[in-house]
Amino acid sequence: MSATIKRTVPTPSDILARKGGTPLVCLTAYTTPIAQLVDEQCDIVLVGDSVGMVLHGLPSTLGVTMDMMVMHGQAVARGLSRSMMVVDMPFGSYEESPEQAFRNAARLMAETGCSAVKLEGGVEIAPTIRHLTARSIPVMAHIGLTPQAINTLGGYKVQGRGEDAKRILADADAVVEAGAFSVVLEKVPANLADEITARIPIPTIGIGASAGCDGQILVVDDMLGLFTAFKPKFAKRYATLGQDAATAIESYADEVRAREFPAAEHIFGDTAPEPKK
Template sequence: MSTHTRTSRLTVPQLVAMKGRQKIVSLTAYSSAIARVVDPLVDFILVGDSTAMVAYGRPSTLGMRLDETIAHTRAVVDSTRLACVIADMPFGSYQESHEQAFRNCAQVLASTGCDALKLEANQALASTVEFLVARGIPIMAHIGLMPQFVNAMGGYKAQGLSPDSAAALRADAQANLQAGAFSLLLEGVAEPVARAITEASDKPTIGIGASPACDGQVLVTEDLLGLGGDHVPRFVKQYADVGQVIREACARYADDVRDGAFPALQHCYGA
């Protein structure tokens, strides 16, 4: 089993220093139970706004609320001691103004104890990244397929497949790096474009549906466990069918209850 040898929580500077030295591993976690399991296995845990879809069954990430982000991130931080924890700022919490962005980002950092925040940021939002970084908030910039832009993009579509789209992605990457982002998350980006951005960047790139050349990879934990539902994105490799294990265990429990086999006296007090 691949585990790291750290004895304390990975810091943002340590994460940045991994570029070119060691592949960065990340998974999502939204609960204490999952966070405890992945903590010794990954370099950073992403508390994504995908919580809205995975934990609450909502149709998109747009409905994620700031108070929910704080609650889930706090649960992950309190349950871990080794992985860097990065929280995803929800839609509407940072786009209005620099001041709104700082107020909400500062609240998440102060309330949860997480290490950094992730923003979906094109060139237009790079100035927000710069404003936050200048005030001590480490920012991972998410470019490419940005789920918070799903309505503007007309769906969840891979980016960088045309010359114009590729050029826009390179410009987004450069703008965010110049703004001080410590890392770029590349989602749904054409492989050659993701590779080129990674090679041109002095900061680590994290891929999800991007390129093996990225400095690291992230997946939604439930997707790789087979708990993501009927639709499995192309970029997901399913490593286990935990859903089937859960169904079988719950079915055995239901049978035992209906047959009077559970609980037995050994499960009772004073028997």
């Protein structure tokens, strides 16, 4: 007998059909509890390679490995029931050749159950996107600021200002032609993001782009205030959970040192209490 799959999630075709409609809600997630929290509200949940910075303390995304993405993808999958899961392909897992990209993308899909993978790059990576989509691997593209390329981009700078806009437009056209079903626009001027959104037939998902994009994505740890090392200009903090946690931990430590915790209600007696009648 074949297993019955209970999850009903958007497909890449469903996301593509949302072009120009109600904006897509997207967030990252890296753990089962956070996946459970975001699942009710999100159309797409991205297991981003930002996990390296926000959970593993790495200075950039460059040190993230395939094994890390598989592990976090599996954790997130356990917490989702209605959102589409996309997993980032980490640095070094797809740049060598389309064949390398296929092997690693196939592994991500097989081992995590994700619906699609995300690759960074435009014109230069279009042949790889074409190779994957021709072999039944849906691809979300990512252009503008591509964090895996910070060493060649000169840091986390806005991309596409002035004459550089032509490069970003060419990247957008290239990923569409290659078969991507959506594209993340990161840290590009709002007017350029609006131009791309109007120009291409696939949904644009903004992060530091424009409210006119077909959807928005943020790193969940940024918007919850869990990651406090720095806050990107484009991130809005909807909560201050990091500070709340620090305050709670301080209160716990104070009570332990003062022997106020555990109190009577937190400890056990020598005999079991009588059952209530």
